[in-house]
Amino acid sequence: MRHLITGGAGFIGSHLSEALLRRGDEVFILDDLSTGSVENVRHLKTHPRFHHFFDSITNKHLLAELVDESDVVFHLAAAVGVRLIVESPVRTLETNVYGTQLVLDAASKKKKLVVTASTSEVYGKSEKVPFTEDADLVLGPTTKGRWSYAASKALDEFLALSYWKEKKQPVLVVRLFNTVGPRQTGRYGMVLPTFVRQALDGAPITVYGSGRQSRCFCDVRDTIEGLLRLVGNDHAVGEVVNIGSDEEISIEGLARVVKERTGSESPITRIPYDQAYEPGFEDMLRRVPSLQKLELLTGFRPSTRLHEIVDRVTAYFQSKVAAQPLPATLPASAMATPE
Ligand code: UDP
Numbered sequence: 001m002r003h004l005i006t007g008g009a010g011f012i013g014s015h016l017s018e019a020l021l022r023r024g025d026e027v028f029i030l031d032d033l034s035t036g037s038v039e040n041v042r043h044l045k046t047h048p049r050f051h052h053f054f055d056s057i058t059n060k061h062l063l064a065e066l067v068d069e070s071d072v073v074f075h076l077a078a079a080v081g082v083r084l085i086v087e088s089p090v091r092t093l094e095t096n097v098y099g100t101q102l103v104l105d106a107a108s109k110k111k112k113l114v115v116t117a118s119t120s121e122v123y124g125k126s127e128k129v130p131f132t133e134d135a136d137l138v139l140g141p142t143t144k145g146r147w148s149y150a151a152s153k154a155l156d157e158f159l160a161l162s163y164w165k166e167k168k169q170p171v172l173v174v175r176l177f178n179t180v181g182p183r184q185t186g187r188y189g190m191v192l193p194t195f196v197r198q199a200l201d202g203a204p205i206t207v208y209g210s211g212r213q214s215r216c217f218c219d220v221r222d223t224i225e226g227l228l229r230l231v232g233n234d235h236a237v238g239e240v241v242n243i244g245s246d247e248e249i250s251i252e253g254l255a256r257v258v259k260e261r262t263g264s265e266s267p268i269t270r271i272p273y274d275q276a277y278e279p280g281f282e283d284m285l286r287r288v289p290s291l292q293k294l295e296l297l298t299g300f301r302p303s304t305r306l307h308e309i310v311d312r313v314t315a316y317f318q319s320k321v322a323a324q325p326l327p328a329t330l331p332a333s334a335m336a337t338p339e
Helices: 011-022 038-044 060-069 082-087 089-108 147-167 191-201 220-231 251-262 292-298 306-323
Strands: 002-006 026-030 050-053 072-075 113-119 171-176 205-208 214-216 240-243 248-250 268-271
Touching (some): 002 011, 011 038, 089 113, 113 220, 147 171, 191 205, 191 306, 205 251, 220 240
Parallel strands (some): 002 072, 113 171
């Protein structure tokens, strides 16, 4: 099969590209490198079945061409990361809403399946864990920038489901819950790569707020396994499905696990939300997916344990340091962790 991945040079997109190539499929990626990186796909660039286009999804002609070439479109291009969203709300809204509309519009001309990546953020402040796909979404006020991400993704979902209902354009909406693994950077605020880098650098591990807020971290390999199984299932068309792990841990607990697994001497420090993000920042207290629907449709549920995930992310950052060429004048001990 032939696939188009928008955002294919991003963290999840690059892992998805690898998985599809391993299956023997053909992959086209379209990525404007805003948060994605050439580094993520450098090792794939010479692969005969991998084709990369470093351009924007707003290039309608190119998008139409690539959709024509493909059987399935994975729409992963989006503004991601809470820090980015708080700092650039205009970009978040434009990229997420306008971009999705362009992709759906292009795909609907030939009725190519569009897999739209949504997020657990859409559940907002709901405390009814585990979150089921048909549960109410509880978002904060529009005056708090953080919620613009959830609102933009909820609108993406409405758009996708409307294209299905009204135009019979096949779609699948997946809500991804804190996907983590090698190649994810802490640059846009994601907690696990941030903690691992801090621990490896001997820097303070920065827990925001009380540290009692919790998340479930899903290994990117599991996320992709779930995604690919759903794509192969006709019953998943027109559906919204959670993909994530349901092993819940508080952020304070995560800091302790990272410190222990890396053998770090780093202190664990608390930073108030106001200082970490912006005054009046609201966090989500708990976020646990119901995996019933995923399991019913695919017979699969993510099962990689947190310790293994932390070890994999740690090994990734260590290998990046090891791969860094040494400046001629500096001793090995002076080498900094790159990002
Ligand atoms: N967080 C933290 N320290 C950091 C980065 C994030 O304590 O250096 C917290 C953040 O406030 C949130 C949780 O970790 O409660 C998960 O944050 P992330 O941005 O990874 O994803 P989110 O689940 O908020 O989308």
